[in-house]
Amino acid sequence: MSEPDTSPKVQTTIETGDEEPRDAPLNTKETIIETRDLDVYYGEEQALDDVSMEIYEHDVTALIGPSGCGKSTFLRCINRMNDLIDSCRVEGDVEFGGKNVYDDDVDPVALRRKIGIVFQKPNPFPKSVRENVGYGLKIQGYEGDVDERVEESLKSAALWDEVKDQLDSSGLDLSGGQQQRLCIARAIAPDPEVILMDEPTSALDPVAASKIEDLIDDLAEQYTVIIVTHNMQQAARISDRTAVFLTGGDLVEYDETQKIFENPEHQRVEDYITGKFG
């Protein structure tokens, strides 16, 4: 069994990770989301097994693991997107701002206005760029200047310069990478506190993906970002903390990204990161 740092692939990722100027003292950050003993079932099948973790404000938290390990399920539990699946059953607590989001008096619609989500496949609405970004504002009855907010959001999503002359053309006319940034602009326009990203770059080419990665870095200044990714180098590059899920919906290890990639506690995590399985 070779040491993780003998693998050239992992080595480069860690170097990239170290270049990031974002190693502020993590322990001073406040907890924004905390899950306790979270079990999720799809019918009879268990997708998450007793997951407890704390996610910190303004962190980029990466969720990695092999396919079917429950990381997307975990992500979708946080803003109750799983409610849309009839067979899905959730046990345990997901606390957001000190309130269990599965309490009876929590409206998932209100919750999702605080916790936005960006999906794997860019899914802009078949409307104009302006209407896409303004969608959240419209449905939430935003009373301020919508155009101004649209512009700000597009700037935050690093898309303004590319689309400022075609705000009224369809969002579907943009390229794949632009569409994904449009979806990010759409998610941040109503000013949520947390942005969930479900493999946001896996359907994009490397150049578009790296733009999104840069963007995620900037977004963490203002928002808390939780990102599911299959790409371990990506997790190493952009995240502050990494959670490794392994088969059966187990959260095996959750720690600062650097520690996970350099010196994981569990042999299984090390094997997964070095590409021995998964």
Added chain:
Amino acid sequence: MATEETGDQLGQTTRLRLQKLKGQLFEVSLVAATLVGILALLVLFAYISVDAFRPGAASPVWFLAYFGTLVAPMAAFTLYARRKPAVQETNARAFAAVFGGLLLSVVMYAVIDSLSPYDVFTYVFFASIPPALVLTYDRTTDDRTYTGPAIPVSIIVGLGVAAVLYDFVRGPIGIAAEWIMYFGLVTVPAALLVARLTASRRGRRTGAIAGGAVAAGGLAVALASIVAGIDASLPVVLFSGSVVPTSYVVWRSVRTNPEGRVGVVGPFVLIGGTLLGASLVEGFGIDNPDTFLTPNLLLQSWDGLTASNAGVYPQIVGSIVVVGFMAVLAFPVGIGAAIYLEEYAPSSGWGGRLATLLEVNISNLAGVPSVVYGLLGLALFRRTLGFGTGIVVSAAGTLGLLILPIVIVSTQEALRSVPDDLRQGSYGMGASRWQTLREVVLPEAIPGTLTGTILALARAIGETAPLVIIAVATTTYSPPSGLFSSATALPLQIFAASANAKPEFRHGVVPAAAVVLLVLMLLMNATAIVIRNKYGRGN
């Protein structure tokens, strides 16, 4: 490992040749199937058209005249526009405006005329005041939460008020001249629409002026007709429903689309050519085809003894009224049921099983023979509800039941074709189910829904068997005067006339009326296609 041996394996073997042959045979049989289908239909249509138009009686000069005035200019124009998409687009718009407007005006006039313009005006007037009040209130307040639901409710309230006050107001309204009713029913909405469209582009002042011009034009047409001593009703309707949209489209095309402005002449080439041809034929006394497809057929009442006097005006209006009322009954129910089943119904548990059971049964109902629906209609409307025999409500209700499953299934298909990604995206933004439906799902599903429902209309307009079962009269001599008056429908009259003892009915009037029915149906299908393309292009 590309050796010489590999190269030798690249040639055709018997096995490969056989496989290829199988594929070719399959393709040939597909082509044959397509040709057989198309040829059979073509032969059928050729027979009907020859019987309907009877071109044999026309002199060669007749063909020459129309070729020169109509076919050649149209062909020249088509050739000219062949490589110019801008011209083609303007041309399509102009065609839609000219013929759509003309058709709309004529149908509106015929239906309002048969139902009594005073009654229609009374109901429309009272039904439009409450929503107008709601909209005015909406302008003055910031809280718009209730505006949406308030509008349909207010319309129903208005209709209720109209029904209650009918006896009191019908007398005073009846004093006014008939054309004033049409002015209120057609010219006022047209003026408001033009004002709104113009205002959205060129400011409120210009909008108001444009709307005022339309209203003034309507008044001028009415006065001119009165001075000329003719009934002002039809001119007012034609002006507002046909001249106004035509001028609007022509004006806008010429202004905004300099490359394609030539396209606006398309429909006028067609109309001018026809008129010119007709006047030539008339002027030089050229023999016309001995057709029964004449204005007589469209404008007269039925005459079962003299074929040349037989007209199907009451039948056409009856068909339109029945199918129109059927649409009012069936579409909200069908589309509503489809939205519920597709978007709201649970997918698991007892509720899910019930929904699945319903869906399976609805698909089966779409295939139930129409005669059976006739029996259902007879039992429901005649026996249970005790309605009179063969009245508009029963006919519309029966046909409505018949197309309900078609509407539900096609709307479900349209909703199902909206990608789930979009729903997820909307929910993920914190939209409620209603907001997701309204903002994302329904706009995407509109083209499919409209196409499906209009095709269902086209099916209903041709139905005969259920109407025979519920004892709709085959012949009436006036169009229906209300929802509870007896009506007839065009296919019924065709069915009855096909048994007429005189051959000129069987071989002249019947095919001519069949062509009218086909044209009605094709117009509906064309509308479906136009709507689908219009909404489809937005994406």
